[in-house]
Amino acid sequence: MVYIGIDVHRKQSHLAALGEHGQLLLSRRVQTRPEEFLRVFGELEPEPIEVVFEATFGWGWLGDLLADAGIPAHMAHPLATKAIAVGRVKNDAVDARTLAHLLRGNLLPEAWMAPPEAREARRLARMRVSLMRVSSRLKCQVHAVLAEHGVTPTQSDAFGKQGRGQLSKVVLPEISQHRVRLTCA
Numbered sequence: 001m002v003y004i005g006i007d008v009h010r011k012q013s014h015l016a017a018l019g020e021h022g023q024l025l026l027s028r029r030v031q032t033r034p035e036e037f038l039r040v041f042g043e044l045e046p047e048p049i050e051v052v053f054e055a056t057f058g059w060g061w062l063g064d065l066l067a068d069a070g071i072p073a074h075m076a077h078p079l080a081t082k083a084i085a086v087g088r089v090k091n092d093a094v095d096a097r098t099l100a101h102l103l104r105g106n107l108l109p110e111a112w113m114a115p116p117e118a119r120e121a122r123r124l125a126r127m128r129v130s131l132m133r134v135s136s137r138l139k140c141q142v143h144a145v146l147a148e149h150g151v152t153p154t155q156s157d158a159f160g161k162q163g164r165g166q167l168s169k170v171v172l173p174e175i176s177q178h179r180v181r182l183t184c185a
Contacts (some may be wrong), residue, residue, distance in 0.1 A: 002044050005099030006053040007092040008032065008062060015040055016096035017049075018104055027093050034065050037139050041071065050105040054078045054095075055111040060119050073113065080109030136142070136182045142167070145183075161185070 001026060007014040007172060009121055013032045017025040022065040025044065040048060051066055053059065053076040058077065066073035098105035102108040132154070146153065149172055167184060171177075 002049045003100045003104040004041070004044070004051045005048055005096040005101075005103065006037075006051060006062070007095040007099070008053050008056050008059065009092070010058070013037075014092035014096040016100050017043070017044055017092065018100045018149045022101065022104060026099065027097065029092070034061070037062070037065065038069065041069070050074065050103060052076055052099045054081060054099065054109060055063065060116070065112050074103060074108055075111045075113045077109045077111040112177070142180055142183045145172070145179050149173070149176060 001020050003018045005016045005018075007109045009032060011032055012029050018026045018119065026040070030040060041051075041140075050072045053062060055078055058072075061077065063073055068158070068181050081099070081102065099108075142158065143153075151170055151172070153163060153166060155166055157163050158167060164184065167180060170180070172180065178179050
């Protein structure tokens with residue numbers, strides 16, 4: 001069995017492979033691209049391999065790549081891993097090797113690898129929350145512009161049908177009027 005630890009980054013990642021008895025088989029920096037990972041995994045065949053990487057932004061494609069290739073994958077919980085593997089020397093090569101050692105020793109604190117459908121649902125929910133925050137900020141800006149000019153909307157919802165009608169009739173200085181129009185567009 002070969003145990004591979006990957007310290008994943010956006011552009012370049014570091015891979016460390018350990019043999020059955022903990023000997024370092026390879027330690028290499030590669031471009032963070034699917035074909036690069038598969039090429040390195042191919043160099044280690046015919047030995048069966050297991051891969052570990054830390055939960056990090058954008059990990060889904062790597063988990064999917066490993067699943068599609070039939071390679072057992074493990075995602076390390078970053079906070080728990082840090083608590084276990086505190087070291088004085090910390091760099092990408094050491095991190096990748098540490099992950100591989102934890103996997104080999106069956107000491108890896110794992111995080112749940114959500115399936116693609118769950119990850120997509122989470123992305124959709126995060127986007128909705130983000131859009132709601134943007135919408136709320138824009139509405140607050142309109143209220144601030146109105147308050148700057150002493151205008152108090154008479155409608156309980158200034159952005160409902162009647163409230164928008166009232167907003168369209170409010171007379172403000174040109175720049176303020178433009179700000180309201182841009183925000184309500």
